[in-house]
Amino acid sequence: MTVSGAWQRAAHGAMLIGTDGKTRPTIFAEMSALASRTGAINLGQGFPDEDGPAEVLEAARQAISDGVNQYAPGAGMPVLREAIAAHQKRFYGLDVDADREVLVTAGATEALAATLLALLETGDEVATFEPFYDSYGATIALAGAVHRTVPLRAPEFQPDHDDLRRTVTDATRIILVNNPHNPTGSMLSRETLQLIVELAERHDALIVTDEVYEHLTFGQQHIPVATLPGAASRTITISSAGKTFSTTGWKIGWLTATPELVEAINAVKQFLTYTNGAPFQPAIAVGLGLPDSYFTDLAWTLRAKRDILSAGLVKAGFTVSQPQGSYFVVADAAPLGFADAADLCRRLPELAGVVGVPISAFVSHENKADFASLVRFAFCKKVPVLEQAASQLARLAA
Secondary structure, X not given: OOOOOOHHHHHHHOOOEOOOOOEOOXXXXXXXXXXXXXXXXXXXXOOOOOOOOHHHHHHHHHHHHOOOOOOOOOOXXXXXXXXXXXXXXXXXXXXXXXXXXXXXXXXXXXXXXXXXXXXXXXXXXXXXXXXXXXXXXXXXXXXOOEEEEEEOEOOOOEOOHHHHHHHOOOOEEEEEEEOOOOOOOOOOOHHHHHHHHHHHHHHOOEEEEEOOOOOOEOOOOOOOHHHOOOOHHHEEEEEEXXXXXXXXXXXXXXXXXXXXHHHHHHHHHOOOOOOOOOOHHHHHHHHHOOOHHHHXXXXXXXXXXXXXXXXXXXXXXXXXXXXXXXXEEEEEOHHHOOOOHHHHHHHHHHHHOEEOEEHHHHOOHHHHHHHOOEEEEEOOOOHHHHHHHHHHHHHHHO
């Protein structure tokens, strides 16, 4: 039976329908299944293998014991909304009204989906950088919008400003900015962020920012777009707890924006999950209130892990880009004689007992050739795991 429907647009947008017309699983599902089947070290999917801070975990257990197990308010528990507002003030100097300008969501993915579905009309254009996280393409297509991209090319993965100016036009409804960037680990300069704001003002576009890696930066300060002059009134800022507190399975995310934008987005969000994760919401509020040392130590620990894996990849013969943020390092397999990273990733369990993800999975079909030899590896794992992966990858140099 042929099943018609909007799912086909979403699958096309996420590059899950090949040129042969067949649907395939996401690269994350494929590579994680490959790791499970072969026993390879999974450096493909970006989830940590260590629990988050004890205070946060205990707060969730206490909430469950205290009976916080029914529906939370649709906009999120007041304690979490207040913690989010306090976080924005504490780290970025942003004044956010916890009652009217914060919306708690089922992870950043729902925040993005609700925002795009709420604010796009059929035929509107959305500008993103490329490579792009697959859910962007899926939701843009589901909304009936047109996806335009600006390439981020190795090794620095920074956009050309002229490309950005050509891509953002009067047809652009939303500029979607992922910073720090997944999958490349790059961070946009202040000059680039200012240009995005200027272009949004010139073409009357909204700016949607995916900032889930905001605390996972290595020597470069994260700059929320909403802090730049002229940006606050047209920016929807999205983040989540999963990466910062190693609680990806809890799916607690949020967005901040003007009351009018929050109201519009909630009109859609309330018919997606309505609400979620009641006992986890007060626990994440505890996490957002942890001392500065927690956030500083988190970044420094992750930086050390980045360096362990990067050194192993260089020793194996890859050319490695230096990520400025996120969980990920990008390695070019061309020096090892592998022009097709997707093929290499499917062979890596046999060759080195490790799984990665080809960057081409984050790139539209017509542009895959420009990124064909690049592999993304996640370094959000325990140090012994990364050391073992580095040792095994060295086999490729033999």
